[in-house]
Amino acid sequence: MSPRNHLIDLSRALSVVVVVTFHCLLYQIVVVDGRPQVVPWAPQPHAAWWTASWFVMIIPLFFIAGGFAHALVIDRMRREGSSYSHYLAARARRLVGPLLLFVGFATVLSTAGAWLYSADVSVGLSVQFAQLLWFVAIYLVIVGVAPLMVTLHDRFGIWPLLVLTVLAAAVDAWSFAAGDPGLRYWNLLTVWPMCHQLGIAYHRGWFRRGPVWIPVAVVVAAVVAIPVLVFGLGYPASSIGLGDIPIANVLPPTMAMIVLACGQTAALGLLERAGVARTLPPRVERGLGLANALAVTTYLWHIPCITIAGGLLFGLSRLAPGLTGAALSQAAVVLVTWLLIVALIPLIGRLEYALIPPLVRTPGREAVGAYLLLTAGTALVWLHGTVIHPSEPWSSAGLLLLGGGMTWLAHAMRAPAPATTRTPTPPPID
Numbered sequence: 001m002s003p004r005n006h007l008i009d010l011s012r013a014l015s016v017v018v019v020v021t022f023h024c025l026l027y028q029i030v031v032v033d034g035r036p037q038v039v040p041w042a043p044q045p046h047a048a049w050w051t052a053s054w055f056v057m058i059i060p061l062f063f064i065a066g067g068f069a070h071a072l073v074i075d076r077m078r079r080e081g082s083s084y085s086h087y088l089a090a091r092a093r094r095l096v097g098p099l100l101l102f103v104g105f106a107t108v109l110s111t112a113g114a115w116l117y118s119a120d121v122s123v124g125l126s127v128q129f130a131q132l133l134w135f136v137a138i139y140l141v142i143v144g145v146a147p148l149m150v151t152l153h154d155r156f157g158i159w160p161l162l163v164l165t166v167l168a169a170a171v172d173a174w175s176f177a178a179g180d181p182g183l184r185y186w187n188l189l190t191v192w193p194m195c196h197q198l199g200i201a202y203h204r205g206w207f208r209r210g211p212v213w214i215p216v217a218v219v220v221a222a223v224v225a226i227p228v229l230v231f232g233l234g235y236p237a238s239s240i241g242l243g244d245i246p247i248a249n250v251l252p253p254t255m256a257m258i259v260l261a262c263g264q265t266a267a268l269g270l271l272e273r274a275g276v277a278r279t280l281p282p283r284v285e286r287g288l289g290l291a292n293a294l295a296v297t298t299y300l301w302h303i304p305c306i307t308i309a310g311g312l313l314f315g316l317s318r319l320a321p322g323l324t325g326a327a328l329s330q331a332a333v334v335l336v337t338w339l340l341i342v343a344l345i346p347l348i349g350r351l352e353y354a355l356i357p358p359l360v361r362t363p364g365r366e367a368v369g370a371y372l373l374l375t376a377g378t379a380l381v382w383l384h385g386t387v388i389h390p391s392e393p394w395s396s397a398g399l400l401l402l403g404g405g406m407t408w409l410a411h412a413m414r415a416p417a418p419a420t421t422r423t424p425t426p427p428p429i430d
Helices: 004-024 044-054 059-080 084-116 118-128 133-156 157-176 181-189 191-203 212-231 255-273 282-293 297-317 321-327 330-355 366-384 393-413
Strands: 029-031 035-040
Touching: 004 029, 004 282, 004 297, 004 330, 029 255, 029 297, 035 297, 059 084, 059 133, 059 255, 084 118, 084 133, 084 297, 084 330, 084 366, 084 393, 118 366, 133 157, 133 181, 133 191, 133 297, 157 181, 157 191, 157 255, 191 255, 191 393, 212 255, 282 297, 297 321, 297 330, 321 330, 330 366, 366 393
Parallel strands: none
Antiparallel strands: 029 035
């Protein structure tokens, strides 16, 4: 049997596909007086779309897959006697190339716009563009504590899961009592780590082994609990924020994402028991591996691909006005976006790969400091954008920390300079 769990790989790839496709549907292009306008998509009827949103909400599954993968990595690290510094460096270096290219591109454009056009406009657009980094920032935090969380699960079983769930519920209660949905951003540090912890538990056998009634019962409980949260406790009805539903359950996350994650993990267990994706043809396995290797690249660059697709389709609608309805449809945006992704993302991935620093020696404790700088810089850039300008000092600080963390990490992994040696003098011949 293959050592890889293809169902987990498939879950991770499917998560990216759903996120990209959904983002293609968030807005519609309309033509007003010959000019394009982008308006939020507000599908009707609400009840049908709210219900459907729970079936396509796939982000918890990505963190579940991450927890499974990290359990594998950490087990191997411990068998080989690798240090925590080596673990951090090995995980972080993979993000250096994607972050350097993405943030560097955004910084050049937004900074030029701030100095040459309008600082306010450039800062605003920069912050919107950098919103995608919320995932990378939280991922870095989760990676940093993953060895501890694996240990806690192995020692205490369900208790870390319960603690994270109680903390998430407390944040939700605080948010509802204060009437401030923004307080739920604290759940970035409870809900997604809880989903990751479910992935660790899944790797340890939860839902995959033992009585089959357990995962069945968990799926049923999740199906019942979500309506209770929505209709009984006042949680948002949609899992996803749409045009006229600005507040949902995914960002900022709520307890509902934990309930959904439990159901998804149990469903994975049932699918694995049924033998789904147990074996795959070699070509499909290679394609799935490539898709997962480019998952972060696809995630970071899919918004530019959507923008380019919209521009191309609007141009087509002007050249052929009779095709305006079809060209500006969301289905066309989805199709052209994915064609661009298939064409461009592998090329971008090659550039990113060239920017990844080599891991040529075991890094010391400096890798931990570099990782902390990298995490803090990513978080600040997510919150404040990529503009180097006096009007947004926190953005500049974030870029400085991010660049410093990357540089320090590369230095920590660099091979030590070879020692200077003298050629020994041969002994005299008698």
